[in-house]
Amino acid sequence: MSDKTEAFLHSQTRENLMRAFAGESQARNRYTIAAGVANKAGLAVIQGVFLFTAEQERVHAKQFYSCLEDCAGQTVKVDGTYPVDIYSGVLDYLRAAQHNEYQEWEHDYDHFAKTAMSEGFPLVGKLFENIARVEKTHGDRFGKFADLMEKDQLFFSEAEVTWMCLHCGWTVKATAAPAHCPVCRHPQGYFVRFELAPWS
Template sequence: MSKTQENLMAAFAGESQANRKYLAYAAAADKEGLPQVAKLFRAAACAETIHAHAHLRNAGKIGNTAANLEDAVNGETYEFTKMYPEMIADAKAEGQDAIAKYFDFVNKVEEVHANLYKKAMADPKGLANVDYYVCKVCGYTHEGPCESCPVCGAGAAAFFKVDDSCCLNK
């Protein structure tokens, strides 16, 4: 990999993290009654997303949908088979039981994501037109409304319907 390719991927990672961090900061500002500061953080988060997408595109990492689905399955599978199990073990070894439990929730959700992507890979044009709902507590993703989260046990009120702007606002 060339130095420029490495730089593009490092910049992609940095911009992606900045986006999520600024959205978390915006939520904190909202809770503190500072809506204009929250708005500023959201504006910067949107700009960081534009940068991240451009870096990924310039690195040649966005393929056709079949390739993108395969990449997504591979990434999610790595996370639930290797990355999170190791993180769970580390957290337990350090006596960080709450973090280990949290990582376990995330691990289970990553497997759900992989399976949803596999379903899309099997018949992308025939994928049912359903709304997706995500648990605000653990990130569990469900086709259609959900009465309770099978991962963390949260009730129906913890779920939000995914729309085109949801990831900028959550």
């Protein structure tokens, strides 16, 4: 076993990677649950936002997990705190997701990156920094859709905008998304402002 591997197996970075893996995995599941709530509320566009982000969280989890290859066959014990986000309203799920993403961006991954750098694992440190930037984007995305819901502008706009049906891709320029798509007949909940697709 190399000195580098030995150092990694006794490092805080090893535990932080497992914490990050657990956190990303849980976020993926929370977002899948939130997507189901959005679907039941007839908000396919919000369901899509959650599922799109959940898939990115899966990729993050995979990247963190792959950094633990030297621990194969071992059990890594970690302590951590994880949110319990169970709500009845879609807006609450969006705001909770926004908060959690900003927590990862501003606090968790910044700290984990600095620890990895100080322990001599610059590639892991850079991974934490890069994924932290993505979490900021996630927080902004959830916040943007939450703001639209709060202002009752998810399907309405003061100025004409282009709306796109997420099911078939039909577009129209109007101040409101149609009640139903004239092509596939899916309801208004499938429409998104074109500039927000795919959830940018």
